[in-house]
Amino acid sequence: MWRNCCDLTVTIAIMLTTMNLPLHTAVSVRSRSWCCYASLSVPQPQAKPQLLNGNPPSRPADRKEIRLGLPSKGRMSADTLELLKNCQLSVKQVNPRQYVAEIPQLSNLEVWFQRPKDIVRKLLSGDLDLGIVGLDTVSEHGQSNEDLIIVHEALEYGDCRLSLAIPQYGIFENVNSLEELAKMPQWTEDKPLRVATGFTYLGPKFMKESGLKHVTFSTADGALEAAPAMGIADAILDLVSSGTTLKENNLKEIKGGVVLESQAVLIASRKSMIQRKGVLExxxxxxxxxxxxxxxxxxxxxxxxxxxxxxxxxxxxxxxxPSLAGLQGPTVSPVFCKRDGKVTADYYAIVICVPKKALYKSIQQLRAIGGSGVLISPLTYIFDEETPRWRQLLSELGL
Structure with a gap:
C-alpha cells in the first residue's frame, strides 16, 4: 500500500519514465496539506482512412479520381439523389454510414457526401472537382472566387430566397421597404440596426450596396426568427421558402430586401476542368x-x-x-393500309410534344381538325442540339 498520494505519484512517474510517456504534474494546496496529481497523455489511435473499392483516398496533389461533392443530409440531399437517379446516374453507396460512394455510369468518379459549405470550400482547395449545392451557399462561401464556375444554374429544386425580415409591430409597423428602413432616424453610429444572420459575407455586402450605413451584424445559426422577440436583434437575414415561419413569428419581408433567389446548382472548379484529366468530359x-x-x-x-x-x-x-406546334413543328408520316390489293395512305400519323398545362387544350384542338385515336405518353429525356450552357462553359474556360 502507498502511504500517501505522493508515494503514488512517484510510483506512476517511474512507470511513465519506463514507458517513455510524457508526465505532467500539478501541485495543489488544500487545508495546509500537499497533494500531487499526475495526468497521463496517452496517444490516441489514429482513425483508419475510409476505403473506396478497397483503396485509401488519394491526396489532392496526386489523386487520379474525379470527385463530386453532394449534400450529406436533409431535403437537399434527398432531392439531389432523386435528380441524379432520374438522369440514370444513381449513386451507389455500399455502406450508408460512409461518406464516399460512386456512380457506376461515370467511370473514375468518386462521390463524397459533405456539408454544403464544405463542398464549396473543398472545391476551392482542390479536394473536389464538381459539386451540387444551393446558389446561396456558393455565393456566401465562394465569395465570388473566380475558380468557381456555375455549370448549371437552375436544377429546379431547393428553391428559396435570402431575405431581410423585420417585426410587424412596434417601430417597424409602418415600414414596408428597404428604403423606408434606411430612413428611420433610430439608426445612428452609436445605435445601429442590429441584424442577426448566418450569412456574414452576403449580409454586410448587401447592406453596403443598398446604402445602409449604420448596421451591425451578429452571427447566429438555427432559429433566427426568435432574435427580434428576444430583443437581441432588430431584424434577421435568413433563407425563406414559403414565408410561413416568418408570419408565425410576427415577422415580415420588405420590398427590396431580397438579397438573392436561390436553388440547386451544379458547380465546378475551373482549375480541375482545365488541369485534371477527365473532369471536363x-x-x-x-x-x-x-x-x-x-x-x-x-x-x-x-x-x-x-x-x-x-x-x-x-x-x-x-x-x-397554336397549341399544336410542338418543339420545332409536328412530325407527319403516312399510315399505310392495303385496299383492293393496293397499298394506300388515307391517314397520317402526327406526333407533337405538348407541355402538361396545355395537354387537354391540345387534345380538343386535335379533335376539332379531325384527329382520332389520340395516344399520350410522358417524356423522360429530350436531347436537343449541343446545349448553350456547354458552349458558354467552354468560352469561360478559354477553350
Missing part, C-alpha cells in the same frame, strides 16, 4: 444528362391519326392551331 456528360431530363419534365408526346390528302395538307391544319 465528365462535366459535359453530367450537363447533357441533366439538361435532357430537366427539359423533358412536364412534357408529353401526343400521337394521333388524321385523314388527309397529303402530309403537307395535314401539317397545314395542325399548324393552324
Amino acid at each position: 465528365t462535366t459535359h456528360e453530367m450537363l447533357e444528362r441533366l439538361e435532357a431530363h430537366l427539359r423533358a419534365i412536364g412534357q408529353f408526346t401526343v400521337t394521333a391519326n388524321m385523314r388527309g390528302s397529303s402530309a403537307e395538307e395535314v401539317a397545314e391544319r395542325i399548324l393552324s392551331q
Whole structure:
C-alpha cells in the first residue's frame, strides 16, 4: 500500500519514465496539506482512412479520381439523389454510414457526401472537382472566387430566397421597404440596426450596396426568427421558402430586401476542368444528362391519326392551331393500309410534344381538325442540339 498520494505519484512517474510517456504534474494546496496529481497523455489511435473499392483516398496533389461533392443530409440531399437517379446516374453507396460512394455510369468518379459549405470550400482547395449545392451557399462561401464556375444554374429544386425580415409591430409597423428602413432616424453610429444572420459575407455586402450605413451584424445559426422577440436583434437575414415561419413569428419581408433567389446548382472548379484529366468530359456528360431530363419534365408526346390528302395538307391544319406546334413543328408520316390489293395512305400519323398545362387544350384542338385515336405518353429525356450552357462553359474556360 502507498502511504500517501505522493508515494503514488512517484510510483506512476517511474512507470511513465519506463514507458517513455510524457508526465505532467500539478501541485495543489488544500487545508495546509500537499497533494500531487499526475495526468497521463496517452496517444490516441489514429482513425483508419475510409476505403473506396478497397483503396485509401488519394491526396489532392496526386489523386487520379474525379470527385463530386453532394449534400450529406436533409431535403437537399434527398432531392439531389432523386435528380441524379432520374438522369440514370444513381449513386451507389455500399455502406450508408460512409461518406464516399460512386456512380457506376461515370467511370473514375468518386462521390463524397459533405456539408454544403464544405463542398464549396473543398472545391476551392482542390479536394473536389464538381459539386451540387444551393446558389446561396456558393455565393456566401465562394465569395465570388473566380475558380468557381456555375455549370448549371437552375436544377429546379431547393428553391428559396435570402431575405431581410423585420417585426410587424412596434417601430417597424409602418415600414414596408428597404428604403423606408434606411430612413428611420433610430439608426445612428452609436445605435445601429442590429441584424442577426448566418450569412456574414452576403449580409454586410448587401447592406453596403443598398446604402445602409449604420448596421451591425451578429452571427447566429438555427432559429433566427426568435432574435427580434428576444430583443437581441432588430431584424434577421435568413433563407425563406414559403414565408410561413416568418408570419408565425410576427415577422415580415420588405420590398427590396431580397438579397438573392436561390436553388440547386451544379458547380465546378475551373482549375480541375482545365488541369485534371477527365473532369471536363465528365462535366459535359453530367450537363447533357441533366439538361435532357430537366427539359423533358412536364412534357408529353401526343400521337394521333388524321385523314388527309397529303402530309403537307395535314401539317397545314395542325399548324393552324397554336397549341399544336410542338418543339420545332409536328412530325407527319403516312399510315399505310392495303385496299383492293393496293397499298394506300388515307391517314397520317402526327406526333407533337405538348407541355402538361396545355395537354387537354391540345387534345380538343386535335379533335376539332379531325384527329382520332389520340395516344399520350410522358417524356423522360429530350436531347436537343449541343446545349448553350456547354458552349458558354467552354468560352469561360478559354477553350
